[in-house]
Structure formats: C-alpha cells, structure tokens
Amino acid sequence: MTRVTVWNEFRHEKTDAKVQSMYPDGIHGQISQFLTAAGFEVTTATLDEAEHGLTAEVLEKTDVLIWWGHKAHEEVADEIVESVHQKVLEGMGLIVLHSGHFSKIFKKLMGTSCDLKWREDDRHARIWNINPSHPIVAGIGECIELEQEEMYGEHFDIPAPDELIFVSWFPGGEVFRSGCTFSRGNGKIFYFQPGHETYNSYYNKKVQQVIINAVNWAKATDNIQPAYGHFDALEK
Amino acid sequence: MTRVTVWNEFRHEKTDAKVQSMYPDGIHGQISQFLTAAGFEVTTATLDEAEHGLTAEVLEKTDVLIWWGHKAHEEVADEIVESVHQKVLEGMGLIVLHSGHFSKIFKKLMGTSCDLKWREDDRHARIWNINPSHPIVAGIGECIELEQEEMYGEHFDIPAPDELIFVSWFPGGEVFRSGCTFSRGNGKIFYFQPGHETYNSYYNKKVQQVIINAVNWAKATDNIQPAYGHFDALEK
Amino acid sequence: MTRVTVWNEFRHEKTDAKVQSMYPDGIHGQISQFLTAAGFEVTTATLDEAEHGLTAEVLEKTDVLIWWGHKAHEEVADEIVESVHQKVLEGMGLIVLHSGHFSKIFKKLMGTSCDLKWREDDRHARIWNINPSHPIVAGIGECIELEQEEMYGEHFDIPAPDELIFVSWFPGGEVFRSGCTFSRGNGKIFYFQPGHETYNSYYNKKVQQVIINAVNWAKATDNIQPAYGHFDALEK
Amino acid sequence: MTRVTVWNEFRHEKTDAKVQSMYPDGIHGQISQFLTAAGFEVTTATLDEAEHGLTAEVLEKTDVLIWWGHKAHEEVADEIVESVHQKVLEGMGLIVLHSGHFSKIFKKLMGTSCDLKWREDDRHARIWNINPSHPIVAGIGECIELEQEEMYGEHFDIPAPDELIFVSWFPGGEVFRSGCTFSRGNGKIFYFQPGHETYNSYYNKKVQQVIINAVNWAKATDNIQPAYGHFDALEK
Numbered sequence: 001m002t003r004v005t006v007w008n009e010f011r012h013e014k015t016d017a018k019v020q021s022m023y024p025d026g027i028h029g030q031i032s033q034f035l036t037a038a039g040f041e042v043t044t045a046t047l048d049e050a051e052h053g054l055t056a057e058v059l060e061k062t063d064v065l066i067w068w069g070h071k072a073h074e075e076v077a078d079e080i081v082e083s084v085h086q087k088v089l090e091g092m093g094l095i096v097l098h099s100g101h102f103s104k105i106f107k108k109l110m111g112t113s114c115d116l117k118w119r120e121d122d123r124h125a126r127i128w129n130i131n132p133s134h135p136i137v138a139g140i141g142e143c144i145e146l147e148q149e150e151m152y153g154e155h156f157d158i159p160a161p162d163e164l165i166f167v168s169w170f171p172g173g174e175v176f177r178s179g180c181t182f183s184r185g186n187g188k189i190f191y192f193q194p195g196h197e198t199y200n201s202y203y204n205k206k207v208q209q210v211i212i213n214a215v216n217w218a219k220a221t222d223n224i225q226p227a228y229g230h231f232d233a234l235e236k
Numbered sequence: 237m238t239r240v241t242v243w244n245e246f247r248h249e250k251t252d253a254k255v256q257s258m259y260p261d262g263i264h265g266q267i268s269q270f271l272t273a274a275g276f277e278v279t280t281a282t283l284d285e286a287e288h289g290l291t292a293e294v295l296e297k298t299d300v301l302i303w304w305g306h307k308a309h310e311e312v313a314d315e316i317v318e319s320v321h322q323k324v325l326e327g328m329g330l331i332v333l334h335s336g337h338f339s340k341i342f343k344k345l346m347g348t349s350c351d352l353k354w355r356e357d358d359r360h361a362r363i364w365n366i367n368p369s370h371p372i373v374a375g376i377g378e379c380i381e382l383e384q385e386e387m388y389g390e391h392f393d394i395p396a397p398d399e400l401i402f403v404s405w406f407p408g409g410e411v412f413r414s415g416c417t418f419s420r421g422n423g424k425i426f427y428f429q430p431g432h433e434t435y436n437s438y439y440n441k442k443v444q445q446v447i448i449n450a451v452n453w454a455k456a457t458d459n460i461q462p463a464y465g466h467f468d469a470l471e472k
Numbered sequence: 473m474t475r476v477t478v479w480n481e482f483r484h485e486k487t488d489a490k491v492q493s494m495y496p497d498g499i500h501g502q503i504s505q506f507l508t509a510a511g512f513e514v515t516t517a518t519l520d521e522a523e524h525g526l527t528a529e530v531l532e533k534t535d536v537l538i539w540w541g542h543k544a545h546e547e548v549a550d551e552i553v554e555s556v557h558q559k560v561l562e563g564m565g566l567i568v569l570h571s572g573h574f575s576k577i578f579k580k581l582m583g584t585s586c587d588l589k590w591r592e593d594d595r596h597a598r599i600w601n602i603n604p605s606h607p608i609v610a611g612i613g614e615c616i617e618l619e620q621e622e623m624y625g626e627h628f629d630i631p632a633p634d635e636l637i638f639v640s641w642f643p644g645g646e647v648f649r650s651g652c653t654f655s656r657g658n659g660k661i662f663y664f665q666p667g668h669e670t671y672n673s674y675y676n677k678k679v680q681q682v683i684i685n686a687v688n689w690a691k692a693t694d695n696i697q698p699a700y701g702h703f704d705a706l707e708k
Numbered sequence: 709m710t711r712v713t714v715w716n717e718f719r720h721e722k723t724d725a726k727v728q729s730m731y732p733d734g735i736h737g738q739i740s741q742f743l744t745a746a747g748f749e750v751t752t753a754t755l756d757e758a759e760h761g762l763t764a765e766v767l768e769k770t771d772v773l774i775w776w777g778h779k780a781h782e783e784v785a786d787e788i789v790e791s792v793h794q795k796v797l798e799g800m801g802l803i804v805l806h807s808g809h810f811s812k813i814f815k816k817l818m819g820t821s822c823d824l825k826w827r828e829d830d831r832h833a834r835i836w837n838i839n840p841s842h843p844i845v846a847g848i849g850e851c852i853e854l855e856q857e858e859m860y861g862e863h864f865d866i867p868a869p870d871e872l873i874f875v876s877w878f879p880g881g882e883v884f885r886s887g888c889t890f891s892r893g894n895g896k897i898f899y900f901q902p903g904h905e906t907y908n909s910y911y912n913k914k915v916q917q918v919i920i921n922a923v924n925w926a927k928a929t930d931n932i933q934p935a936y937g938h939f940d941a942l943e944k
Binding site: 563598601603604605606607609610611612613614634635643655657658659660692693694695696697698699706707 | 841
Binding site for chain 3: 130153173174
C-alpha cells in the first residue's frame, strides 16, 4: 500500500478566519481525507511540529510526499530540506502544490528562481489537459473548471519540464504551465498549480483525481540505486 | 487483462536454418511464450497472413502491438500501416524491436529516416540503463549483457526521444540509443534494440523483463480522445 | 546570405475580396517583403506553379522554407512532399505557419494528426513568451498582442516539441502551444500559429521579428551528413 | 565581442609535475589561448585569487563563464556560488568541463547529485556526435577520438538534458552522456566531459572547436528579464 505524507505549512488556517472556514482541518486534513478514501496510507506533517514532522523515521516510511507551503518557506530548516532532497534523489515521489513553487525544496530541485506572476482576484480558472495519454490525467477529460483560483502567470522560471501536463487559462489574460513533471535522481516530481488557501480547489473532484493519479505515478517502482565512484573496467 | 499482439515478419525462420534453429516457433513464438507466462493475453500475427494478420478486428482487441520485421518491410501494405498508425494515435501501445527501426510504421510515426550504422560480427553487447527510475527498467539493474548482438551505431536518425532509457556499448567502438520512448497522439511507443534473428537475445531474462515492463508501460490508461475541429467559445 | 523560399497556397487571395484587400500581393508577397527588408535573399513559390514552384533546383537553393497553406493541402503532390521532406532531413530549415499545421509536409514530419480546435470570431489573441532566452524570441518581450486572430485551441496533436516557445491565450477561454520547435534529421522546424488570411498578423512587427529570428535559427550550420549502413569496427 | 572568463581551480598545476608539464600555463592558460585565437575577449580567474577572481565586476563583464575544478570544490565560497548562480539565471552562459560535474555551481543548477562512475586508466576514448545539426557540433564530424581520457560512466545523475549532444564510448565497456545542454532561467549551460588534468585533451583541435562553438551557443541573445510578482489583469 502506497504511503503518502501530506506536509502543510498550517499557518493560514490558524490565523485567518476565511481559511479556517474553508479548511477547518487544515489543507493537509482535506488532502488526507480524499487520499485516504482513495486507498492510500496517509500521514500528515506540519511546520510547527518537531523537525516539521519530517523526521528520518517519517521520511523512511514515505513513498510520496505532498508539499503545501506559502508564507513561511524560510522557516523550513535547511537540514530538513537536505533530508527531503536526499530522499527524493533516492526515489521518494514529491508532489508540490500551488505556492509550494517557492519552497526551498522545490527551488533546490529545480535550480532556478521558480518565480512567476500572481494575482488574487476571486475569478475563475480553466486548466487544460495538454497530454491526454498521461496517467496523471486519467479520468480528467479536456479541462478542469475552477470557480475561483489565484492567477499564476508566465513566465514561470523552471527548467523545461520533462512532460507538460496542464496549461491554465485565466480570465485576466494570462496562461500558466500548471501541471509539470520532472525527474531528479530516482525521484519523480509533479508540480500542480491549484490550491489557494481561501478557495475550494481541494474539494474539486477533478483536482482530487489529479493528485490521486499523481501519487500513483510518482511512487517508485522496483528500481536500483546505481553504483557511483571508482569503477573497474568490464572489458580487458 | 492486457491484450498483446506480437507481429513478426516470419520469413527468416522459414528459409534460414540458423534462424530456424534459434527460433523454431518463430521470433513471435518465443516472444509470445514469455509474455503469456507473464500473464498477458497474447495473439500473434505475421506478414504472410491475410491483411498480415492485422485485421480491424485484431487491432480492435489489441492493447499493445509488438513489431519485428527486417527484410520485407516494403511488403507491408500501406493500408495496414495506415490502420496501425491510426490505432496508435488512438492509444494502442507499440513496441518496435531491433530491425523494426526501418519498418513503415516506425518511420511514419517518427517522420525521419530512422537510419543507423550496423554490423553483424557475432560479438557481445552491453546495454546500459540510463534512466534508473523508469518503470521500463524495473528489475533490470545497471546493464544487460548480451553474449552476441548485432551492432547498431549512432547516428540513429530519430527525433529526440521523449525519454532515453538505454544506451548500448559495442566492442567495435560504437554507442547506440537502444531504448527510447515516444508519444504520438494517445499512443506510447518504445523502441528496443536487441533481437537479431540469429542470436538468442529473446531468451535473455532481462531482455524479456524489459519487454514485459514496456507492455505495462505502453498500454493505455483511461484517457480521452480530445475534441477537434470547430469549437464554441467557453467565455463570452 | 541566407536564402529563404516563401511558399504560399495562394488561393484565398484570388477568390476572396477580403483576403485580397488584406494581402494584395498574396501572403507570400507580404512575408517576402519583410524578410527581404531584413536582409535575406527571398524567393516565392505557390501551389499553382509547375511543381508548386518547388523544383529540385529551387529546393537546392533554399536554406529555409516557409510554408503557408490552408484549403488545398490535398492538392500538393506527394512527390513534392517527398522532396521537401528529404531536404528537411538533409538540413533545410522549415517554418510552418498557421493553418500549415494540416499540411502534408508537417504531418509527415510529425507522425501525428496535427489536429486542434479552431474558431474564427474576429477577437484578439495574446501570445505569451514561455522561453525568454531562446533566440527566436529576441526582441519580442513578454507577449505579442494581436487585435484579431483565429482561435486555435488545445489539444494540439503534435509530438512533445523539443522546445516550447510560445503559448497563446484566447478570450473565448482557450490556450494553445503556438510556437514550437522540432528537429527531424538535420532539419530544424518551427511551427508558429498566427496568420489567418483575413487578419493583419503578418503586418505586426513582433510577428515579423519572430519569423526573422526563426529563419536565422532554422538555417543549417556547417554540419555533417552522418554515414549510415554497414560500418567496419573501429576497435579490434 | 563575446567576453569569456575561464575559471580554473589551478591547484594540480602547482603541485603535480605531470600536470605542470602538460599545462605549464595552467588549464585556464591553455583554454584562454585557443579562445583568444578564436577571436573572443578572454579573462581568467582562479580559486586562490580574492573572491576566486569572480568579483561582481568580473561577472558583470562576462558573457560566458567556463568552469574547471576538481579537488577543491568545497573551497569555493557559497557567496560566490550564489553570485554565479544569479548571473546564470540572468543570462550568463556557463560551460562546465570534466570534473566540474561535481562543482557546487553545477550541482546547484542541476538539483541532483551529479555523480557518475570514473576510472583513470590512460586508455583512449571516442566521443560520438549524437546531434549532427546542433551548432555545438559544427565542423566536428561523426566523432572525436582522444588518445587518452579519464573514463566517466553511466549512470550520470543529472536531470534529462534539454539536448543530448555527445555520447562517449570507453574501451573498458562504459558509455557516458558526455555533451549535454540545459537552460536555467535565461542562462544556457553546456556540460562537456573531456579534460583530465594529465591528458592532452585541451590541445585536441576538435575539443577546442566544441568549446568555441559552445561559447557562441551559450552567449545570451537580446532577451528580456520577465516581470515577476504581482501582476494586474490585462483583460477586464
């Protein structure tokens, strides 16, 4: 059974009534709920726990880590980022959601600024499926309509993704590469744009299905850790 | 249950004693054998059958098509190539083996000459795993050692593959991108180099495992056929 | 001096007053005009000329071919498509504009249906620069605003482009990968979406600059034709 | 005129007679020599200079930075790595040579371990041209033969390169992706494998030509810095 750890900064929910009302159990609570219903073994971890809830023991038991953070990226300890980075390279899947684009771990894996344009305007968004044969879009159809979502616009300063899965349309005139896959070491990474803390995106069935599909896609197969370092010749 | 059709030109086996002795049931027979043992529902089809064994009915029931051809590529009827091409775009997986690089269907899907260097010299080959987290290499380890394989050397005139899975080393001094994935329409395509008709590559357990993995990778997920053509505006 | 051949179907301009008034010298005439001003050596060729104006002699003297076609794709002779295809593989650059997405040559190079959604609604379009360091976007800025352009929408059934350069936003709610590069053989290919026959896109200075940049990008460098076929070992 | 800064660790040359004899003016001296002859404006910088020779002023005047390091990667100050990283994202080209695969700057840009197999055995190497139409291989031909080069073998733990340019063959049985391009922010990066300190690779005319071509390829075109952050709607 695939083991998922849902990491959430969990600050907005404690201080902002609007967020609290939208996600009374925290964003991690809501994500856990639909992942558990989908049959995964789900744990949560949050910033204010010891080691941000990401101890070596927790990471050891994590097949796929989900990351939501926003206003406290800088409070994530570098040692924890190092541990998570190492686990990703060894094969732990990583799903980075929404404002997690600016997290230390995503920037470390990408090597770029991961910057973008943004605007909160309470307007709708449409996420187009650009890669209809990809397992991450199974059951999604041509697009996902969201009643409200924060605008994220290009240029998005990431390396060219290995696979471009979604491109979003915003009524203000912008576009955004809103679903992107990357491989780093043995780890598979999926960035997915929806999830502003005051909107109901994580209640949307298609958004949930994408995250469920992405967990299945990102979990490691029975793969090897290659040998590195000095190597004796195989041929005379 | 995934339904696999193994297509083989099946000419060498009828006329060449060495090939007959290596593959008494035909190359398709040997490939069928290990795919059946792996739990797939396997059918075979060969060039000299009516419609080359690839009737609309057969293609309709095929999740993944495997293609081995060599000296009679030109005898494959264009209409059959069209049907296979259409099915691939609709989501049928395609695994092209060895000299199938010069088949009409592979060239049509690639849009290039698919040409390469070659030499039969009865020497060994080593297929390096370049993409250790890919599902196609699950269980394979760092490389596959073949006692004998035909040399195929760069430059291999294909589009840049979506994913480079294997690179082969040959004792004569050549290298070759010997495992490559491509997406075309909804179809997933895997090219895999081993399989000269006089060598025992399809008895090699790792070669078999790669083909088994590739069938699982290439079969369609529950994906959509996008709508094309005139489209009414979604926004006023 | 880079030699450009601008190929145009040149039918709309003969029969439709609106197109005639927009492009009195033909779409090829307008494209030639700004390419000549940019310092290229420019020739034109059109469908109704002998061999569609694309004789072996013309192709021999063409570094980069530009292709605009729409309603008469099927009238382009297969032999000419073969010649153009062969020249692209040998290193001739190819820039496919707008409805050329459905041309025989583009479909042959892509291996897919190249289908898409479309709508003529006289509304505006915004072409976002997704790849700000690419030579094709030099001098373009963050986006190109067009007063009117035909909507082309995803899914666009092409192989994953080697490089994604532009993504378009349409007011009706659609997005489109409107600038894409591909390599096939030694040839570099650029697809660029603007250019509906009744709109003034080829008078737009930024659209012109993109095409000028693309010619410079697509022209062959001093590269080799690799040796193919039987190859003697380099090592004992 | 393109301004190149050649950065070299410059330690082996001071302590190892064999290296000193191979590169009496330092590896940076030899690289400078052929780049200057090619018409570039060349400066050098080395580890033991103040700020490793990479002051803000030097970086400001650098279009393309070349990086050779080996045994003292850890001595490069993090602040300098940050400055170089920032300049790359802004558009400075970066060419990483040989053991520079393990430099802080390359690892930071890649987000992976950049690990590999290696062996010094004084044997030859053959670098195959996999991408014959790329500007970096102009004038190179099908392969580069080196009398002696250190073996670097797969798996090479890098993200999938944007373009694979060279694959090396080693007599001990290994292969290696020895020429790879990447884009990060506005910066273009080229990794090139040859250049062990005791071998004469930087005297090889083809190796020199590749580096010259790569400088021309990596230098920024007239591109923009996109606007990031809060963004007002373009549409009502």
